[in-house]
Amino acid sequence: MTMDTQHFDGVLVIGGGLAGLSAALAAAPRRVRLVSPAPLGEACSSSWAQGGVAAALSPEDSPALHAADTVAAGAGLVDPDRAALLAADGPGAVRRLASFGAPFDRDRQGGFLLSREAAHGRARVARVGGDQAGRAIMAAVIGRVRQSAHVEVLEGWRLRGLLQDSVGAVCGALMERDGVMTAMRAAAVILATGGLGGLYAETTTPSALLGEGLAAAALAGATLADPEFVQFHPTALDIGRDPAPLITEALRGEGAWLVNAAGERFMTGQHPDGELAPRDVVARAIHAEREAGRGAFLDARAAVGAHFPTAFPTVFEACRSAGLDPRVAPVPVAPACHYHMGGILTDADGATTLAGLYAAGECASSGVHGANRLASNSLLEAAVFGARAGRAASRRLGAPRPLAQSRKLSRLPEEDLQALRKAMSREAGVIREAAGLERLLSRLDLLGARFPDAGPLVAARLVVECALERRESRGAHFRADHPEAAAEARRTLVRLEAGSLSRKAA
Numbered sequence: 001m002t003m004d005t006q007h008f009d010g011v012l013v014i015g016g017g018l019a020g021l022s023a024a025l026a027a028a029p030r031r032v033r034l035v036s037p038a039p040l041g042e043a044c045s046s047s048w049a050q051g052g053v054a055a056a057l058s059p060e061d062s063p064a065l066h067a068a069d070t071v072a073a074g075a076g077l078v079d080p081d082r083a084a085l086l087a088a089d090g091p092g093a094v095r096r097l098a099s100f101g102a103p104f105d106r107d108r109q110g111g112f113l114l115s116r117e118a119a120h121g122r123a124r125v126a127r128v129g130g131d132q133a134g135r136a137i138m139a140a141v142i143g144r145v146r147q148s149a150h151v152e153v154l155e156g157w158r159l160r161g162l163l164q165d166s167v168g169a170v171c172g173a174l175m176e177r178d179g180v181m182t183a184m185r186a187a188a189v190i191l192a193t194g195g196l197g198g199l200y201a202e203t204t205t206p207s208a209l210l211g212e213g214l215a216a217a218a219l220a221g222a223t224l225a226d227p228e229f230v231q232f233h234p235t236a237l238d239i240g241r242d243p244a245p246l247i248t249e250a251l252r253g254e255g256a257w258l259v260n261a262a263g264e265r266f267m268t269g270q271h272p273d274g275e276l277a278p279r280d281v282v283a284r285a286i287h288a289e290r291e292a293g294r295g296a297f298l299d300a301r302a303a304v305g306a307h308f309p310t311a312f313p314t315v316f317e318a319c320r321s322a323g324l325d326p327r328v329a330p331v332p333v334a335p336a337c338h339y340h341m342g343g344i345l346t347d348a349d350g351a352t353t354l355a356g357l358y359a360a361g362e363c364a365s366s367g368v369h370g371a372n373r374l375a376s377n378s379l380l381e382a383a384v385f386g387a388r389a390g391r392a393a394s395r396r397l398g399a400p401r402p403l404a405q406s407r408k409l410s411r412l413p414e415e416d417l418q419a420l421r422k423a424m425s426r427e428a429g430v431i432r433e434a435a436g437l438e439r440l441l442s443r444l445d446l447l448g449a450r451f452p453d454a455g456p457l458v459a460a461r462l463v464v465e466c467a468l469e470r471r472e473s474r475g476a477h478f479r480a481d482h483p484e485a486a487a488e489a490r491r492t493l494v495r496l497e498a499g500s501l502s503r504k505a506a
Contacts, residue, residue: 004182007400008033011393012173012184014159014213015192017044018379019361021141022386023190023350023393028150030394033186035154035175040145041138043206045194045339045362046382049134050248050314052104052127053097053383054120054376055090057112061122063087070377073119073278074370075475076489077226082367085348086377086384093383094126101140104128117249117375118276125376131248131314137379157182159193159212161408162220162357165401170220170357174406181408185400188356188393191217191344192386195362196230196459197243200337200429201421204236204246210417211459212409213363217344218458218496219407223353225365226342226492228466231373231476232430233338234258234282235298237318237331244336245318247298249375252276254311255303258286259330261295280372280476283335287430290334297330335430339378341369341476342463345493350389356396360389371475371489409455416447417456428464433480437468458496465501466492 011027013020016036024032034040041047056066066087071078094112098104104126105113116123128136145151156177163172163183172185193213197205218224235252236244252258252275258267270285271277277285286296300308308316308327319326343365350358350366360366361382368381412420423443427436444461451457472486473479494501 004180005185006182007185009187011188011190011390012186013190013192013390014173015044015194015361016040016155017046017192017194017361017382018138018141019382019386020190020192021145022383023192023360023390024145024151025141025148026387026390027394028148030150032151033154033184034145034151035157035184037156037158037208039155040142040153043208045197045205045209046379047134047138048205048246049379050131050246051117051250051376052115052125052133053094053137053379054125054374055094055380056087056124057091057094057126058114058122058124061124063090065121066090066124069119069121070368070374073372073374075372075485077370077475077491079367082348086368086381089384090380093380093387097137097140097383100144102128102137115250116253116276118252118273118282119278119374125250127250129313130310131250131312134379159216159409161406162189162216163403163406164220166404167401168221169355169401171400171403174408183403187398188358188396190350190358190360190389190393191363192359192361193363195340196463197337199421199424199456199460199463201242201425202236202334203243203337204233205243205338207243210456211340212455213359214343214462215409215455215458217352217354217357217359218462219409219453220354220357221495222357223345223493223495224342224462225345226371226466227462227494228470228477228492229341229371229475230337230428230463231279231339231341232283232335234279234286234335235333236336237322238334239322239332244334245315246338247315247331247333248312251298251300251304251312251315254300256298256300257303258282258333259297259299260289261297278372279375280478283430284478286333287335296333298326298333299330300326301328301330337425339373341365341371341373342492348388349392350385351392358389358393360386371477407453409458410451410453412447412451412454412456416451420447420456420460424460428467431478431480432467434468437464440464441468462494462501466494
């Protein structure tokens with residue numbers, strides 16, 4: 001494979017979702033090279049988001065209340081200072097997105113039309129067209145990026161590794177396009193590569209998201225936080241598609257019920273908030289109904305009914321494409337991988353433990369999600385912490401040192417990837433236990449011997465090993481063999497050293 005080298009005296013942003021776009025815009029006037037594996041807005045979870053952006057935008061709400069709900073949902077692992085920062089910056093972030101042209105739903109007075117979602121104490125989710133927030137917000141922000149003279153956009157490039165200098169600082173990235181490997185040198189690198197939903201057979205995210213940013217940072221020696229915490233959205237449309245169409249939580253916020261095949265509501269006895277309980281609670285309840293053979297369905301006939309096509313057009317079209325009509329019958333649902341709470345450990349400005357490397361969005365662990373992300377905080381985090389990372393990275397200067405090392409991510413053949421995805425859903429999904437996780441590690445060992453440094457295997461191993469080590473149930477991580485939470489809530493901080501995980505003090 002041929003190798004090219006390019007020198008760029010600016011900020012290299014890798015990823016075309018909301019976090020990467022926000023970072024690129026905020027780095028102005030510093031020059032930015034924004035590199036994406038697909039056209040901007042495609043193959044990224046930001047565009048698929050339905051619910052909206054959570055922020056304290058009403059007189060009845062406050063950043064303090066939003067922060068408190070964020071901390072509560074995170075089951076003891078949220079950094080309260082970071083949650084306060086996220087909530088305080090939230091209203092400004094939403095108004096900034098609106099200024100870019102994002103067409104948020106408005107009330108008659110011109111204010112934001114807000115909905116309530118699971119585990120929120122107030123209606124604070126700003127939506128677009130009912131369930132079209134991600135697509136509309138991304139279109140507006142992409143438009144602003146393409147108009148920005150300081151941003152150069154390169155599409156169709158995949159991350160293959162990070163470049164490091166003689167002292168271990170990150171000074172660029174290995175990128176591949178059409179079989180050509182390019183070493184892109186830069187003053188600073190921001191990883192905004194998204195999550196790892198594609199490691200699971202049942203996912204609501206683009207299946208191309210395989211944790212490559214997480215894997216590249218791990219191979220470079222960055223500290224990683226809480227990789228075992230994977231959120232499973234309770235209500236993916238269960239029609240056998242890959243990826244599975246998402247059914248937004250906003251439907252339950254409007255009053256839709258969860259019922260089994262007999263028409264019985266099963267959330268009322270599970271949690272005081274019923275259908276609006278935290279996502280991990282609802283996901284396990286649906287999993288249990290399906291495992292018991294009773295099935296699980298979302299019944300929106302009374303709550304939405306005839307208004308479905310205009311109120312929730314994305315969900316309605318997904319149902320209709322499968323021959324289902326949610327106006328007249330409940331639709332089948334199942335939990336699916338939706339979001340990775342863990343990631344590359346960062347400070348409040350996106351800086352990782354490696355000099356020159358920043359991270360933002362789902363590939364990062366900024367401390368605001370803990371063990372269970374609060375609904376509609378993901379787009380907010382991407383906008384807030386993406387911008388903070390862009391500003392911080394833009395200030396990094398210094399003469400480049402000679403290259404010293406780079407570990408290249410190898411590929412995993414499609415057949416092996418599909419087998420891995422099924423095993424991850426089976427053994428590291430909604431319900432976990434030691435025997436299944438150990439079986440999964442044995443499979444990873446065999447694959448790793450054949451495909452060393454394969455990105456999906458590195459990312460999967462981080463999830464599985466840390467899930468095996470966490471002998472408790474907390475938030476989205478549920479161990480059938482350790483169903484109770486430990487008395488002390490402790491974060492997982494690890495590094496890869498000589499191919500093995502080394503635990504750091506939390």
